[in-house]
Amino acid sequence: MGKNLDVLYAMWYRQILRFWRAKSRVVSIFTQPIFWMIFFGLGWSAAFRVGGASGLFGGIDYLTFLIPGVLMMTIFMSSFMSGMSVLFDKEFGYLKEILVAPVSRKASILGRTLGDSTIAVLQGLIITLIAYPIAPGINILNLPFVLLIGLLMSVSFASIGIIIATNLRSFEGFQLIINMISMPILFLSGVFYPISTMPEWMKVAAYINPLTYGVDVARSLLAGVGYFDLIVDIVLLIGLSTVLILIATFMFEKATID
Amino acid sequence: MEYMIETKNLTKKFEDLVAVDHINLEIKKGEIFGLLGPNGAGKTTTIHMLTTLLRPTEGTALVAGYDIRKNPEKVREKIGIVFQDVTVDRNLTGYENMWLHGKLYHIPKSELKGLIKELLEFVELDQWANVILRKYSGGMLRRLEIARGLLHHPEILFLDEPTLGLDPHSRAHIWEYILRVKKEKNMTILLTTHYMDEAERLCDRIAIIDHGKIIALGTPDELKSMVGGDVIYITIERSDHRMKVLAEKIVESGISKNIKPVSPRVLAITVNNVSEKIPLIFDVAQNNDIKIREVRYTRPTLDDVFLRLTGRKLRDEKGSWVDIARMRRQIRMARRR
Numbered sequence: 001m002g003k004n005l006d007v008l009y010a011m012w013y014r015q016i017l018r019f020w021r022a023k024s025r026v027v028s029i030f031t032q033p034i035f036w037m038i039f040f041g042l043g044w045s046a047a048f049r050v051g052g053a054s055g056l057f058g059g060i061d062y063l064t065f066l067i068p069g070v071l072m073m074t075i076f077m078s079s080f081m082s083g084m085s086v087l088f089d090k091e092f093g094y095l096k097e098i099l100v101a102p103v104s105r106k107a108s109i110l111g112r113t114l115g116d117s118t119i120a121v122l123q124g125l126i127i128t129l130i131a132y133p134i135a136p137g138i139n140i141l142n143l144p145f146v147l148l149i150g151l152l153m154s155v156s157f158a159s160i161g162i163i164i165a166t167n168l169r170s171f172e173g174f175q176l177i178i179n180m181i182s183m184p185i186l187f188l189s190g191v192f193y194p195i196s197t198m199p200e201w202m203k204v205a206a207y208i209n210p211l212t213y214g215v216d217v218a219r220s221l222l223a224g225v226g227y228f229d230l231i232v233d234i235v236l237l238i239g240l241s242t243v244l245i246l247i248a249t250f251m252f253e254k255a256t257i258d
Numbered sequence: 259m260e261y262m263i264e265t266k267n268l269t270k271k272f273e274d275l276v277a278v279d280h281i282n283l284e285i286k287k288g289e290i291f292g293l294l295g296p297n298g299a300g301k302t303t304t305i306h307m308l309t310t311l312l313r314p315t316e317g318t319a320l321v322a323g324y325d326i327r328k329n330p331e332k333v334r335e336k337i338g339i340v341f342q343d344v345t346v347d348r349n350l351t352g353y354e355n356m357w358l359h360g361k362l363y364h365i366p367k368s369e370l371k372g373l374i375k376e377l378l379e380f381v382e383l384d385q386w387a388n389v390i391l392r393k394y395s396g397g398m399l400r401r402l403e404i405a406r407g408l409l410h411h412p413e414i415l416f417l418d419e420p421t422l423g424l425d426p427h428s429r430a431h432i433w434e435y436i437l438r439v440k441k442e443k444n445m446t447i448l449l450t451t452h453y454m455d456e457a458e459r460l461c462d463r464i465a466i467i468d469h470g471k472i473i474a475l476g477t478p479d480e481l482k483s484m485v486g487g488d489v490i491y492i493t494i495e496r497s498d499h500r501m502k503v504l505a506e507k508i509v510e511s512g513i514s515k516n517i518k519p520v521s522p523r524v525l526a527i528t529v530n531n532v533s534e535k536i537p538l539i540f541d542v543a544q545n546n547d548i549k550i551r552e553v554r555y556t557r558p559t560l561d562d563v564f565l566r567l568t569g570r571k572l573r574d575e576k577g578s579w580v581d582i583a584r585m586r587r588q589i590r591m592a593r594r595r
Contacts, residue, residue: 003364010361014347021349021390093345100309101362102334108362 007103008111015085015115033074033127040192041066042134057194058225064138065225067131068218069191072150075124076185076211079154080178082116083161086252087174090165109162109252113245117154121147128222142221152237153214159244166251190215195227210240262287262414262446263308267317270303270470277303279470280317285448285463290440292461293450294560296572300470301450302342305418308448309339322413335363338412340403342419346391352378352402353387356409363410377405381435397428404435408443415439417449421456429456436460452572454560466564473567478560485558485566486516487530492539493552497522500548507542518565523551526565528558 019025045062048054057065089095098108125147132138161178168174186192188202189211195203206212213233220226220233263285270278278300285291293301306312308321310330318327322336346355353374360370378384381401391399400420407415420436421429437460439445451457457464458478466474466481474481494501505517505525513535516528529535532555543550556562564572 006361006364010358014350014358017354018347018349092348093341093343094347095345096311096341097345097359098362099311100334100337100339101359102331103362103364 004104004107007101007107008114011098011108011111012115012118015082015112016118018085019119029074029078029123030127030130032077033070034130036073037063037067037070037127037131037134041070056197058223060137060223060225061135064135064223065194065219066192067128067135067138068146068222069189069215070131071124071128071146071222072153072189072211072214072218073186073191074127075120075150075154075214076157077182078120078123079116079157080161080182082113082120082158083163083165083178084171084174085112085116086162086165087168087171090169091171105253106249109249110245113155113158113162113248116158117151120154120158121151124150137224138222139224140222146218146221149214149217149234149237152234152241153210155241156210156237156244159241159248162248163244163251166248166254185209185211188212190219190227210237210244213237213240261285261320263291263319263321263448265304265308265317265319268304268307268314268319269316270300270307270312271315276470278307278314281467281470281472283465283472283475285446287446288440288444289462290436290447290449290460292457292464293448293467294452294454294457294461294464294564294572295450295467296452296570299452299467301452301467302418303470304467305339305341305416305448305450309337309416310334335410336413337416338407338410338414339416340400340407340418340420342422344399344403346399346402346406348391351388351390352383352394355391355402356406359406359409365410373409377408380408380438381405395428397424397431400424400428400432401435404432404439408439412445414446414448417447419450419452421451421453433459454572458560464560466560466567468564468568474563481560481563482558485528485562487528487558488532488555489558489562490527490529490532490536490539490553490555491520492525492527492543492550493523494525494543495523495549495551500546501525503546504543504548507546508539511538511542513538513542516566518569520565520571526562528562528566 041063048057048062054061089098128143132140164177165174188205189209190206191211195206195212198206213228213236216226216228217230217233220230261284263283265281265283268278268281269276281304293304295301303312307314308319308326310326310333314327318325321333324332324336326333356374356378357370360374365373375384378387381404383398383401383405386394386398394402417436421432424432433456436447440447449460461478463475463477464481465472474484494504501519501523505519508517508527509515514527514529518526520526527539536553536555540550561572564570
């Protein structure tokens with residue numbers, strides 16, 4: 001047990017260290033969410049104020065509606081990319097060091113996932129703090145709990161990233177797949193518009209999307225408008241994360257060198 | 259436990275390509291054992307099986323007393339490995355890489371720091387401990403990997419081509435460390451190499467491997483005595499049928515029965531008395547109107563042993579790189595399934 005904790009900690013710490021070293025990544029990761037908030041958020045916020053369209057968003061300002069979504073979007077995008085590090089380790093050899101160590105591969109992949117999730121959540125925190133001054137009515141007191149839910153959600157996406165990465169060998173392929181599916185995941189989650197007004201088929205897609213529930217929790221607690229019951233959100237997120245991380249560890253355990 | 263490593267018909271097939279073919283080896287405690295062979299002979303595949311990264315298709319091996327099939331986790335605890343390709347994290351410092359390794363091998367916190375310091379000093383990288391590995395040279399990375407492989411006090415150290423691609427100075431350095439590890443820690447070391455001088459310099463015993471099979475095994479001296487004398491290399495002026503003529507005439511005149519063409523212009527002639535035989539060879543050449551451009555002779559080397567056994571030069575890869583590329587592709591395809 002102590003042994004597995006050692007591995008968990010070491011792999012967690014490694015992800016944090018690596019992230020910290022890649023300064024350009026630290027900066028670049030914030031640009032997208034900030035652009036969305038400024039250009040999309042401020043633009044539509046002004047437009048929706050005309051004619052009382054804010055009723056669509058539960059009666060709150062559009063920017064206030066958008067920011068909890070962008071917080072979760074930041075966590076989602078960052079954790080989704082974490083499969084990349086598995087590919088890096090394959091390519092640059094470190095994977096062998098892990099595979100020949102007398103440790104549980106479950107613990108090592110779990111540590112890595114938690115490391116990436118920690119980074120993702122920290123990024124979400126920073127984004128929210130940046131956005132706070134321009135968004136009236138964000139209930140910042142609930143932020144710690146929201147970030148905890150964000151951590152749970154990021155485990156799902158980190159796992160999906162790892163599942164994709166263990167089955168691939170090229171960075172280009174990984175980028176391609178991630179880019180291809182992250183757009184629909186974003187738009188089918190209620191980040192930009194409420195689920196309640198979506199067409200039926202879109203709703204169905206949104207219901208199987210972990211991001212939907214993360215966004216819903218964040219919006220309920222930070223902006224005061226939610227679509228699902230909080231309990232439903234949390235239970236479903238726990239369920240999705242558990243299933244996905246189990247699949248990810250299973251895939252990783254099977255991994256051998258090539 | 260009689261042997262530190264004991265393989266029993268160890269075999270690995272990638273589809274219809276037999277990379278390692280029923281290998282039986284017994285490696286004693288405290289010896290440096292070399293697997294010598296050309297690229298693609300099956301050395302790395304053997305190492306990957308012994309270090310539990312690949313499952314044998316057939317047969318098995320005992321490593322530090324544990325079966326690589328049944329107890330891979332136990333095996334992993336007992337071994338340290340320096341792979342052919344770099345397996346450190348280049349975004350981290352030397353110290354951080356060592357620290358991570360210590361955690362992976364569950365070394366108590368109280369010992370870890372001192373151990374890391376000691377080993378970094380051993381490979382003379384203590385000044386570089388807090389430098390990110392991107393700034394390290396190839397030789398330094400290798401040294402760090404050796405230090406890391408020793409961190410958890412393994413009983414057996416695997417070194418896969420430890421000096422591949424290094425400059426002569428770094429090679430000499432690495433050799434020195436390897437010999438010191440054996441001497442100071444009484445470590446059992448299995449190394450692979452396709453460098454003759456490396457195998458001769460370091461190994462107590464050597465197995466020569468070719469096409470996945472062990473074709474010879476013994477101490478460097480025993481292997482060299484297989485050549486049966488010294489080797490004279492004769493280079494003739496032109497590469498044509500005359501080389502064959504010369505070889506036939508030398509056999510006829512009873513100078514040597516063991517003649518092998520090394521290249522279109524070079525003959526390797528094994529004899530037991532060089533100083534008497536060289537003039538005789540010149541006589542034969544002159545009588546047959548063949549001009550000799552160059553003569554040199556050597557004490558037998560492992561190169562000669564390999565040539566004797568396979569008819570090929572160990573490092574002559576001119577004709578064979580296509581084969582190697584084909585084989586690597588086959589391996590990749592097989593793994594993709």
